[in-house]
Amino acid sequence: MTVEAESVATAVAPVAAERALLVRSCAAVFLPAEVPREGRIAFWRADGGELPGAAGIVRGELGAGGAGVAGGGGVPGGLSRGGRGDSGGARGGLAADGPGGARGGLAADGPGSMRGGLATDGPHPTRGDLLVARKHGKGARARTVPALFLPVADAVPLLLRAARPHPAAACWAAAARHALHLAARGRLLPGLTAGDHDAWRAGPLDETDVAQLRAIAAALPAEGHAVPLPGSGPLLLPEPVALVRAFVDAVVDALPRTPAAPHAVGAPFAAREPQRLPGAREWAAEVAAGMDAGVRVSLRLDLRTHEVFDVGEGTGAGVGSRGGRPGPDAEGPGSGGEGDTPEEVPRAAVATPAAAVVQVHSLADPSLVTDVPGLWAGADHFGPRAKVDTLLAIRRAARVWPPLARLLQRPRPDVLPLSEDELYDLLGAAAGRLGAAGVAVHWPRELTRGLTATAVVRPAPGTAADNFDFFKTEELLQFRWQLALGDQPDDLLTEAELDLLAEAHRPVVRLRDQWVLVDPALVRKARKRDLGLLDPVDALSVALTGTAEVDGEQVPAVPLGALAQLRERVTDDLDTIAQPPGLHATLRDYQLRGLAWLDRMTSLGLGGCLADDMGLGKTITLIALHLHRAHPAPTLVVCPASLLGNWQREIERFAPGVPVRRFHGPARSLDGLTCGFVLTTYATMRTSAPELADRTWGLVVADEAQHVKNPHAATAKALRTIPSPARVALTGTPVENNLSELWALLDWTTPGLLGPLKAFRARHARLVEGGDPGGTGANDEALARLARLVRPFLLRRKKSDPGIAPELPPKTETDHPVTLTREQISLYEAVVRETLARIEASDGIARRGLVMKLLMALKQICNHPAQYLKDGVLTTRSGRARSGKLELLDELLDTILTESDSAGAVLVFTQYVEMGRLLQTHLSSRGIPCQLLHGGTPVARREEMVDRFQSGEVPVFLLSLKAAGTGLNLTRAGHVIHYDRWWNPAVEEQATDRAYRIGQTQPVQVHRLVTEGTVEDRVAELLAAKKALADAVLGEGGESALTELSDAELADLVALRRTA
Secondary structure, three states: OOHHHHHHHHHHHHHHHHHHHHHHHOEEEEEOOOOHHHOEEEEEOOOOOOOOOOOOOOOOOOOOOOOOOOEOOEOOOOEOOOOOOOOOOOOOOEOOOOOOOOOOOEOOOOOOOOOOOOOOOOOOOEEEEEEEEEEEOOEEEEEEEEEEEEEHHHHHHHHHHOOOOOHHHHHHHHHHHHHHHHHHOOOEEEEEOOOOEEEEEEOOOOHHHHHHHHHHHHHOOHHHHOOOOOOOOOOOOOOHHHHHHHHHHHHHHHOOOOOOHHHHHOOOOOOOOOOEOHHHHHHHHHHHHHHOOOEEEEEEEEOOHHHHOOOOOOOOOOEHHHOEOOOOOOOOOOOOOOOOOOOOOOHHHHHOOEEEEEEEEEOOOOOOEEEHHHHHOOOHHHOOOHHHHHHHHHHHHHHHOHHHHHHHHOOOOOEEEEOHHHHHHHHOHHHHHHHHOOOOEEOOOOEEOOOEEEEEEEOOOOOOOOOOOHHHOOOOEEEEEEEEOOOOHHHEOOHHHHHHHHOOOOOEEEEOOEEEEOOHHHHHHHHOOEEEEEOHHHHHHHHHHOEEEEOOEEEEEEEOOHHHHHHHHHHOOOOOOOOOOOOOOOOOHHHHHHHHHHHHHHHOOOOEEEOOOOOOOHHHHHHHHHHHHOOOOOEEEEEOHHHHHHHHHHHHHHOOOOOEEEEOOOOOOOOOOOOOEEEEEHHHHHHOHHHHHOOOOOEEEEEOHHHHOOOOOHHHHHHHOOOOOOEEEEOOOOOOOOHHHHHHHHHHHOOOOOOOHHHHHHHHHHHHHOOOOOOOOHHHHHHHHHHHHHHHHEEOOOOOOOOOOOOOOOEEEEEEEEOOOHHHHHHHHHHHHHHHHHHHOOOHHHHHHHHHHHHHHHHHHHHOHHHHHOOOOOEOOOOOEOOHHHHHHHHHHHHHOOOOOOOOOEEEEEOOHHHHHHHHHHHHHOOOOEEEEOOOOOHHHHHHHHHHHHOOOOOEEEEEHHHHOOOOOOOOOOEEEEOOOOOOHHHHHHHHOOOOOOOOOOOEEEEEEEEOOOHHHHHHHHHHHHHHHOOOOOOOOOHHHHOOOOHHHHHHHHOOOOOO
């Protein structure tokens, strides 16, 4: 801190402390002035203590002859009782009797200390004496006490900022805050003081404002209004309400007077110095009458115009039960013709849709309310000026809403007939403007605002689609607006009621024995209620999402008829289903729910996707479904080759006696097939699709259905050719990279559900995958809409869900950072440098190919130089590892294999078969038993390898991620090592679930090896973010997405970052 800053801080600190002490220890009292803004706040010690020190607070002491020093019988700065004060005058105080002014009058003060607006540079008090009334025995007596005086503009900031102020100061702070709130709401009125000086005052005040003012006054302690009124009689203290009101006026009078204001609008009502305006007395009188009015007006809308305007033949019109007779409607609809007397209302007034009845409210007693006829009949409790005040209030309201001016042309301003346009205006902006001006608009209680419009879709009555099989037809469905008076089925309007509404030309109509407020937009919908036709796919989408697109906007929509029944069937709570006989196992609760869901979807012929986490028992649930359905035709299961043996073992174990046939290999045949299960691989299904399509199947199951996620691939196309009354997809990852995969699965299980792929991507995928860069929420809305559409057809449970798999042991995941060796660093930087140069000089397909080649090379270098160089040499001549990963793998295995037999079993996943072979060679050279399973491993050999691992014969199982990442039960492993990272977290989790699944009894430790500062490190960060979004939707992923990076982005991704 500089010397200057220290000196400033040293000076400011005691000043702040003195100011805080002033407000905390001293009572405060307001001293009005003839010009409100020149009033002052006096601080004095009610306990008789010393005032805070003057250092930094008192700007200057007043001399003997100045204001604030008693002399000559006057009490400057206070209240004089008799005679004329000394030459200084009672600055800000009340003048005494005698030549100085009338008894009880307000003394004028010279130009005050107002600097424009409220003070911002701290208070500048003056010290003086104050005459206050103090308790003395059983009575009171006046005595002089020392005080500090601040102009209102200086006192307000001090009061508002005070912490733990004296109760009197707290009340004046509340009054100041109330004044600021009034000013913020524009409740300021110009006027003149008794001396014809310009002054702003607070007003008009509504009941809430008056109540707040009175509450502050009621809380004001005696010390806050202890300065006695002038006079020679008994001591009288100012009435707190009047004093608080005067203070509020003083605050609002100070606010508009900034230094620049006079230059902008002229001196009157803008300059700090008082401006004498005797020529404005008449104008000021009208303003003052409105400000000081004891009433306010409101409008009560009445729709029963026949009762309001009681018209008979040859008679005038009156306000029937309310005892008034409105005059002619001079300007609006229904104006009288020639011969109408001023007391008559034209017959056309009865045809108006509504009338505005003027009500009068007392500000003094908010419980007093009457219509104008009652006031004109002589309601004395409203005061003698009530009629004049009412007319003035209506005149002010007419400036806000001109139609009210017609009331002023009537002998009694009681009722205003309203045209349709005027009634619509009161429904909208006019009511807001009137409310801001203090005129409330009250609508009749019987008026219903509940008319709503909803888009509905339903099969056309009498068509083939008007039944439960509508979805399988190609007939179009009706799409139209339906209006209702509530949210119950019986609240829908009939066609006749819609016709009545369409013909309505009034803002309110009578429907079902009640007045209904009608929005013009609803009338337009009633007139044009047919929106067109929808195909079954779009209709089902509307039914399940609850929204439809109309004129480019998403609007609420509901299904009717068979469409509504279908929605109820697929969204209702599941029925309880018993475990099927013949199943030699006990299903868990969530598996029973999965069985009930699959049974409902397949019985409806809609199909579904069971997308439970790996290891939660999808296989046994499907076996139970086969037994429960008891369909005479067999069930076809299509799965990866590595799972054939697992399926056969599971069926033979849990459903003994059910025939199982493998349709695989050169000797495959379907001859003599009648029931049971047929197991085949995706490759076999693709080549034998015609033979399989010729058979009758009761159910077709696609296990690990992500294998057909590409709808354009030959495997997916072949699977679609096999007919079945029901289809089920089993997968732990319904979405791996993009939403087209989800479409492919559900379009196979329920053909047509999501419409054509191109339309699906335009309607859902692009919005969801594109993010929400503008922060509009469109991405979240699109995601929610898609979730509502697919949720009935996709059931997904996770191991982490409450109550799903409580018996599963804990799983711990650890990322192990690995440092590159010098050889790896040299290779990495050389490949980056050379390949980026080639990428910058290429484009199109060639560029994407180079990017893919670069990423592949860098990952191989991170794994081991031998994989990239293909030299087969795993260690240097000195025996040191050439790869940091291999060195860490050795350390991990040395530790793991020393554990007990079960915990010492480990799975090592790599995405490269070549790397797997290198690891197998390396581990074998170290004498560690291991085996390698990859895509080229024969099916029989795979089953044998699984058995060897599960039996404990082989402690280390090396696996190719794609070939062995799904379907296998390897629960003996207590450790899973990911030697390299895959581009998708879902694939890695599938691989981990080979060990972490139902049947696992020991904790599972997952190890991920990541080379520091490399592309692998950066991709790991991306994977973490992608995993967090996987439950909703995954954007475009995989290495292909990285090929679209710019040169700069790609260079940043692959650049080697040296660690300290």
